[in-house]
Amino acid sequence: MPRSLMLVPAGRATGLFVVSLGLVKALNDKGVKAAVFKPFEVGQNCNKDCPKNYSLTYMQALKYLSANQVPELIAAIVANYERLVKDTQADVIVVEGAVTQMFDQHAINAAIREALNADICMASMGMCPSAMALVKVALGAFGQAAQERFIGGVLYNHDAPLDANNIKKIQLSGPKDPNAQFGCSMDEAKDVGHEEGGASCSCTPFAMIPFESANYALRASDVAKLLGAELQGQGCARVSGISFCAKSATSSDILVTSVLPENTEANLVILCNGTQGLAGKATINTTHSPLAVVEALLSLSVVLFADDTERAEQIAAFSAPLFDNSLLDFLSK
Numbered sequence: 001m002p003r004s005l006m007l008v009p010a011g012r013a014t015g016l017f018v019v020s021l022g023l024v025k026a027l028n029d030k031g032v033k034a035a036v037f038k039p040f041e042v043g044q045n046c047n048k049d050c051p052k053n054y055s056l057t058y059m060q061a062l063k064y065l066s067a068n069q070v071p072e073l074i075a076a077i078v079a080n081y082e083r084l085v086k087d088t089q090a091d092v093i094v095v096e097g098a099v100t101q102m103f104d105q106h107a108i109n110a111a112i113r114e115a116l117n118a119d120i121c122m123a124s125m126g127m128c129p130s131a132m133a134l135v136k137v138a139l140g141a142f143g144q145a146a147q148e149r150f151i152g153g154v155l156y157n158h159d160a161p162l163d164a165n166n167i168k169k170i171q172l173s174g175p176k177d178p179n180a181q182f183g184c185s186m187d188e189a190k191d192v193g194h195e196e197g198g199a200s201c202s203c204t205p206f207a208m209i210p211f212e213s214a215n216y217a218l219r220a221s222d223v224a225k226l227l228g229a230e231l232q233g234q235g236c237a238r239v240s241g242i243s244f245c246a247k248s249a250t251s252s253d254i255l256v257t258s259v260l261p262e263n264t265e266a267n268l269v270i271l272c273n274g275t276q277g278l279a280g281k282a283t284i285n286t287t288h289s290p291l292a293v294v295e296a297l298l299s300l301s302v303v304l305f306a307d308d309t310e311r312a313e314q315i316a317a318f319s320a321p322l323f324d325n326s327l328l329d330f331l332s333k
Helices: 017-029 058-066 070-088 105-116 129-140 220-227 290-298 309-322 325-332
Strands: 003-009 034-037 092-096 119-124 150-156 241-243 253-257 268-271 282-285
Touching: 003 017, 003 105, 003 129, 017 034, 017 092, 017 150, 017 309, 017 325, 034 070, 058 070, 070 092, 070 105, 092 105, 105 129, 119 129, 150 325, 220 282, 220 290, 253 290
Parallel strands: 003 092, 003 119, 034 092, 119 150, 241 253, 253 268, 268 282
Antiparallel strands: none
C-alpha cells in the first residue's frame, strides 16, 4: 500500500486543491509517484473525456449519514481510494480532508484518516491565535493519532483579502489590492508544528502559499453551471472578480448590471432584470436582480472542476516550488 498524507482543514479552510496539487507535483518532480485523492468532490462535471471519478458528492455522503450508515460511507470512500491506488500505482497519496457545514467534518475526517492509515498535515489559512485555535479543535478529533501521526502543517492564503465581515474571500475576490486589508499578519505567526511525537521535522510550516486570485479564477462556463444558467459566448473566458461598472470592469471581472453596456472589458457580463443582449466575451441573461445574482455568486462553493486541467496545471506549477524539502523527504522514505 502507498503512503498516505491527509491534509486536514482547520475550520473552513477552503480551496485545499492549491495545496494538494502543488504537493503532488513537488513529489513527482522529485521522482516520487504521487496522486491526489478527494473523498468528496464539489466540482464533479465529468463526461467521457474526464479522468475517472474517485469521489463521492456531499449529497451522497448525506444519504449515508441520514441513514446512520457511517461504516458504509467509510467503506465506499476506501473502495474509491483503492481504485485510485490500483489505477495510478502511486507511492504517495495526498488526501484532501472534507470542508463542509453539511455534517461534522472533524469526525468524518478522523474516520477517513483511520481507515486510510494516513499521517496528518494541518492546512490552515492563518497563524494568528484564532487560526491556531481552529487547528487545535481540528486536531482534537483525531485522539491519539494527533500525537502519533501529526507531522506538521501548511499555511496558505494567509494574505487573502477580507470581506466586510472580516472573512477571507478567495474566490471572485479580484486581484490583490496593495492598499486593502488582508488576513493574518505574519507578525502574528506562531509555530504550527507539534512539539511532541510526529515526524522529526521543522515546527514551522512545510509550505507558505500566498494568495493568488488566478488560482481561483472560474471559467464563464463554470459560473453558468454553478448558477444553473445558460451562457452565450466564450465559455473559456476566465473571471476572478465582480464589478458593477462597465467602464471600470477589467478583463478578469464579472460585470453584473441591468443595463446593456455599449462597451466593456469584462470577460463575463450578467444582464439582470430580464435585460437582453450580448456583451463582453460571454453573457448570461437572467430575470433576477443584481443583488440576487451577487448573493448567489458570493455563496458559490470554492471549486476546481474536474475537467479544468489548465487551471490545475497552473496551480501545481505555482505551489510546488514552495514546499520544504523536509516534507518531501519524509514522504519519500
